[in-house]
Amino acid sequence: MHTPATTPELADSEGQKTSLPVLGAGVPAGTATGGPVPAPPRGHHTGSHGPKIDYELILDCVHCGLCTASCPTYVETGNEADSPRGRIYLMRQVIDGALKLDDDVKQHLDLCLNCRACETACPSGVQYGRLIEPFREHMAEVEPGRQTQSLNALQRFLLFHVFPYRWANRLSLAPARLMQWSGADWLLKKTGADRLIPKSFRSMKDMLPDLKPHYGRLPEVLPAEGKKRARVALFLGCVADALYPRTNLNTARVLQKNGCEVWIPRNQACCGALHYHAAEEWPARDFAAKNCSAFGADDAARFAGVDAVVTNAAGCGFQLKDYAHMMAGTPQAGAAARLQAKVRDISEFLVELGPVKPTHPVPVRATYHDACHLRHAQQIYKQPRQLLEMIPGLELVPLPESELCCGAAGSYNLTQPEMATRLGDRKAANIRDTKARAVFTGNVGCLMQITRHLKQLDPGIWCGHPVDALWAGYSGELPAELR
Ligand code: SF4
Numbered sequence: 001m002h003t004p005a006t007t008p009e010l011a012d013s014e015g016q017k018t019s020l021p022v023l024g025a026g027v028p029a030g031t032a033t034g035g036p037v038p039a040p041p042r043g044h045h046t047g048s049h050g051p052k053i054d055y056e057l058i059l060d061c062v063h064c065g066l067c068t069a070s071c072p073t074y075v076e077t078g079n080e081a082d083s084p085r086g087r088i089y090l091m092r093q094v095i096d097g098a099l100k101l102d103d104d105v106k107q108h109l110d111l112c113l114n115c116r117a118c119e120t121a122c123p124s125g126v127q128y129g130r131l132i133e134p135f136r137e138h139m140a141e142v143e144p145g146r147q148t149q150s151l152n153a154l155q156r157f158l159l160f161h162v163f164p165y166r167w168a169n170r171l172s173l174a175p176a177r178l179m180q181w182s183g184a185d186w187l188l189k190k191t192g193a194d195r196l197i198p199k200s201f202r203s204m205k206d207m208l209p210d211l212k213p214h215y216g217r218l219p220e221v222l223p224a225e226g227k228k229r230a231r232v233a234l235f236l237g238c239v240a241d242a243l244y245p246r247t248n249l250n251t252a253r254v255l256q257k258n259g260c261e262v263w264i265p266r267n268q269a270c271c272g273a274l275h276y277h278a279a280e281e282w283p284a285r286d287f288a289a290k291n292c293s294a295f296g297a298d299d300a301a302r303f304a305g306v307d308a309v310v311t312n313a314a315g316c317g318f319q320l321k322d323y324a325h326m327m328a329g330t331p332q333a334g335a336a337a338r339l340q341a342k343v344r345d346i347s348e349f350l351v352e353l354g355p356v357k358p359t360h361p362v363p364v365r366a367t368y369h370d371a372c373h374l375r376h377a378q379q380i381y382k383q384p385r386q387l388l389e390m391i392p393g394l395e396l397v398p399l400p401e402s403e404l405c406c407g408a409a410g411s412y413n414l415t416q417p418e419m420a421t422r423l424g425d426r427k428a429a430n431i432r433d434t435k436a437r438a439v440f441t442g443n444v445g446c447l448m449q450i451t452r453h454l455k456q457l458d459p460g461i462w463c464g465h466p467v468d469a470l471w472a473g474y475s476g477e478l479p480a481e482l483r
């Protein structure tokens with residue numbers, strides 16, 4: 001971090017030393033070179049050449065530091081510039097022209113997981129996501145492709161041209177599936193021969209969970225079991241459907257069991273999150289437009305027959321719930337707002353509907369990890385726990401630091417592997433310390449990341465989705481990992 005010689009070291013609210021000048025009570029706003037920068041009036045928008053940020057949102061931060069302890073990168077590095085307050089300060093300094101957008105500044109902003117834990121912690125209601133996202137878009141405009149420049153050509157190809165497509169994911173996983181099912185993967189590891197595989201390819205292979213057979217193609221409409229209580233559209237996701245097909249199947253069955261007719265729109269696409277978080281706005285908007293039409297949201301009368309659009313992936317759910325903002329000013333703005341209004345996480349939807357109680361015991365000590373895009377971005381944390389606690393025999397124990405990011409964060413694992421590993425190890429150690437035999441979480445990225453780190457620390461602990469446990473409670477079919 002670029003720190004001017006004149007900058008004093010200050011202590012934040014947690015007593016940590018900071019390497020940035022901290023704005024706040026008794027500390028005047030200043031530039032990196034020590035000179036005061038008069039704050040533009042509230043309501044001022046940053047210029048057409050800078051990030052498209054409402055300056056008023058920056059001024060919402062009163063520099064109290066109450067967010068720092070909840071920030072995973074600050075917790076790991078202890079550096080003020082890796083905290084929410086520090087990052088807001090850096091963005092403001094750059095916008096004010098007091099600080100150059102140099103490599104140091106970029107590095108601190110790149111290290112942010114966009115997990116939004118700071119938004120949950122902030123008593124002043126700072127909308128951090130509305131700052132970092134346009135700021136990153138600006139960085140991508142100034143330097144196209146920089147967000148993913150640490151990736152090699154294969155990783156970039158997979159990220160943008162394979163991961164967002166369900167069928168391409170399934171096809172691309174065929175060799176990995178063959179290696180796992182034939183035992184070749186185990187043999188390579190056992191003999192150390194996997195060291196011959198290129199590192200970037202090996203690290204992606206190691207991220208894969210145990211791959212299960214896919215459920216195939218479900219009918220477009222699945223009937224409700226018993227009295228029909230709702231008609232829902234199911235969002236399948238792309239990576240999630242290929243890596244965790246059983247969870248999608250269980251979601252459909254759980255919905256049927258709860259009296260829902262389940263419509264699975266054929267032409268649905270990726271939610272757009274993979275592109276959006278890599279600051280590739282327009283491909284993300286194309287996906288959103290496709291979904292507006294696949295789910296029928298472009299026809300208000302037809303869409304009125306859908307009670308909810310249900311997803312089991314926190315990251316996708318959050319992206320779908322941001323469609324109105326993402327599509328503002330486009331011809332699909334109205335459809336995007338209609339679609340967004342009906343999007344529900346599966347746990348949120350079931351609790352609103354009044355869930356049917358499971359009757360079969362699932363005798364396991366379990367814990368729950370809060371996916372950031374559920375806990376912080378959607379404020380959903382009670383509902384998944386409520387569903388798990390309904391299951392007979394399941395003992396739910398608290399997880400220390402359950403709200404701290406596990407390091408998955410979309411493509412963060414690929415772009416910031418070191419911090420992702422530190423956070424993954426920390427999460428796995430906390431889970432092991434609960435002495436639980438299973439950990440549940442509501443997002444595909446977290447499932448992969450936690451599974452991978454638990455495999456190294458304690459392979460006896462299984463990581464699953466709450467709907468997997470719920471379906472076991474409805475059907476009496478325990479997942480093989482819990483038998
Ligand atoms: S983001 Fe919120 S909690 Fe953090 S320093 Fe600013 S006002 Fe305080």
Ligand code: SF4
Nearest residue numbers: 071112113115116118
């Ligand atoms: S989004 Fe997460 S990583 Fe980024 S500043 Fe906020 S708490 Fe820290």
